[in-house]
Amino acid sequence: DAMVIQNPRYQVTQFGKPVTLSCSQTLNHNVMYWYQQKSSQAPKLLFHYYDKDFNNEADTPDNFQSRRPNTSFCFLDIRSPGLGDAAMYLCATSIRGAGANVLTFGAGSRLTVL
Amino acid sequence: GESVGLHLPTLSVQEGDNSIINCAYSNSASDYFIWYKQESGKGPQFIIDIRSNMDKRQGQRVTVLLNKTVKHLSLQIAATQPGDSAVYFCAEKPGANSKLTFGKGITLSVRP
Numbered sequence: 001d002a003m004v005i006q007n008p009r010y011q012v013t014q015f016g017k018p019v020t021l022s023c024s025q026t027l028n029h030n031v032m033y034w035y036q037q038k039s040s041q042a043p044k045l046l047f048h049y050y051d052k053d054f055n056n057e058a059d060t061p062d063n064f065q066s067r068r069p070n071t072s073f074c075f076l077d078i079r080s081p082g083l084g085d086a087a088m089y090l091c092a093t094s095i096r097g098a099g100a101n102v103l104t105f106g107a108g109s110r111l112t113v114l
Numbered sequence: 115g116e117s118v119g120l121h122l123p124t125l126s127v128q129e130g131d132n133s134i135i136n137c138a139y140s141n142s143a144s145d146y147f148i149w150y151k152q153e154s155g156k157g158p159q160f161i162i163d164i165r166s167n168m169d170k171r172q173g174q175r176v177t178v179l180l181n182k183t184v185k186h187l188s189l190q191i192a193a194t195q196p197g198d199s200a201v202y203f204c205a206e207k208p209g210a211n212s213k214l215t216f217g218k219g220i221t222l223s224v225r226p
Contacts, residue, residue, distance in 0.1 A: 004157075042203060042216035043158065090157050101146050101207055103214060105157035 003027070004106035006091050012112045013081055021076040021109045023091030032074040033103065034066060035090040043090055049074060050096055078111070086113045126223045133191040137204035137217050142185060144206035149178060149189045152219070153200045161189070161202075191222075199224045 004025045013019045023032065031050050035043035047056045049068045063085070065077040078085055088110050092103040127133045139147070145166040150158035164171045164178045164187075171178050177190040187204050201219040 006157075042218055045213060092157075101214070102148065102160050102163060103158075104160070105150075108155075108157045110155075 004091055004093055004104055006089075006106035006109045008109060009107065010110050010112070012114065014114050015082065016080045019078045019081055019111065021078075021089050021091075021111070023074045023076070023106055024072050025091075025093045025104075026072070027093055027104060028071065029093035029095050029104070030071070031094045031096045032068060033092040033094070034064075034074070034076045035092065037088045037090055037108070038086075046076070081111070081113045083113050086111055123218070124221045124223060126225060127194050128225050129194060129196060131194055133189075133194045133198070133222060135189045135191075135202050135220050135222065137187040137189075139185050139187060139204065139206045139217065141206060141208050141215070142182075143208040145209065146207040147178070147180060147187050148205045148207075148214070149176075149187075150203045150205060150216075151198075151200045152203065158203060194222075194224050196224050196226065198222060 007022050011019055031048060033048040034046045036046055037043045045057050046060045046064055047066050052068060063079050067075045074091060076089055088108045090108045091106045094103045125133060125135060148163045149161040151161050152158040162171060162173045162176050162178045164180050166182060169180050175192045179188045189202060191198055199222055201221050203219045204217045205214045207214045
């Protein structure tokens, strides 16, 4: 089945130790998103790629970076995780264009910072 | 069934009853709305969507109602089942290429 796959599902890191979360998709969608979600709050958009065009949200800290080497893969890099970065990180994909607005989410990667 | 606004984070219903989850959106320019269901430890799943040129849309056991006059969206779940227990998010989008904005989640708890 076509889907969005996130790895790892659970990541434990130490304060300040870099972390990379990955997302892959078989939907061939041209847009990929990274959201941060804390404690059943609404997902908060960090950034998204439209093809290779990177779009950062104004309030996303510099500590968060992203890479999209090809259509299928997107990575979230947290350079120096703080305790406040502990959260569920959700990857989503969509097709950009009129009439296609639904985001398909992965299962998420839960980050714990010790 | 019971209805609750977004300022009340939890809705508890009896299995078999109908559930109504309400959402007030803020952007009068929003022309597309989605309801997502998120089970514990999982990513949000698409339930149903509606465009602003409609006021009602039905799916399997779910109905979404849109009242643009008062900027109100609701999700109705018929014959609520234990598997419907989850956090529900409404989301709005003011245009095809604009950002999807999520509302605060509401937890639906189904009593056996």
